[in-house]
Amino acid sequence: MSTPISDRTERRPVPDRPRQAARAAACLVAMALLAGCGGGFLLDPGANAPTQVAVTQDLVVVTGPEGYCVDPTATRNSEDTGFVLLGNCAAIANSRRVVQPATPAVLTAAVAAPSGGGRLADSMADLDAFFRSEDGLRLISRAGDPASVTILETQIEGEVFLLHATDTSAGAIDGVQPDYWRAYLDIGNRLATLSVIALEDRALSREESLETLRGFVAAVRQANIPPALGSDPQAIPPVPAAPASLPGTDVPPEGRRLFNVGLIRRILG
Secondary structure (H helix, E strand, O other), X not given: OOOOHHHHHHHOOOOOHXXXXXXXXXXXXHXXXXXXXXXXXXXXXXXXXXXXXXXXXXXXXXXXOOOEEEXXXXXXXXXXXXXXXXXXXHHHHOXXXXXXXXXXXXXXXXXXXXXXXXXXXXXXXXXXXXXHOHHXXXXXXXXXXXXXXXXXXXXXXXXXXXXXXXXXXXXXXXXXXXXXXXXXXXXXXXXXXXXXEEEOOEOOOHHHHHHHHHHHHHHHHHHOOOOOOOOOHHHOOOOOEOOOOOOOOOOOOOOOEOOOHHHHHHHHO
């Protein structure tokens, strides 16, 4: 029987509003195949624990709060889009000596294809109504079923749209809660979707979820600030680019499963 994620984490640390809204909705539809996915990656027991990775041809950097590391086997990358999963650094490195997050959770980041149709920030006032509509609920449902999703709360913080929802559809990620907090924001001319999902046996309070999500947003934003004019490019350490595909398909030892590889390949492949 597989070891629950929570057990492994704790015991084995290892201006034209209608037009702008339409553009934002179109971009969100493109994101659905990434950010709305659930189910199945594999955790490589020998994997390193990188703290950041670059995805897409624009090299958008994804990094998380302290204690969260990138799972290399759960990263999908192409010139247009990218998907990154972050978890407990100690669990990913399979080492008790590696730093762990203050609040254990699963983080995901999805980066959409570039868009010339306007910024998400220009449509903030319309997003709450959109996500509560049948089309919006269908968009963020893993099964494409609006009845499976309930929007619990939304809020705007500057140019970031925050959404708290629950999804009861089949194919949910193993070992986590059915609800999640999610942030939508612009990174250059791309839309990024960052999510915080609580572990099944370690529920998060609203404050813990929001603090973790805000830290995630801040880390990604900071990592993608263009170098200051006049800075020496040679002095800026490069961020490793994610591979174009999963590094391997072998099933790891029992108890190391994080997500369903088949489902994610069907959604993103």
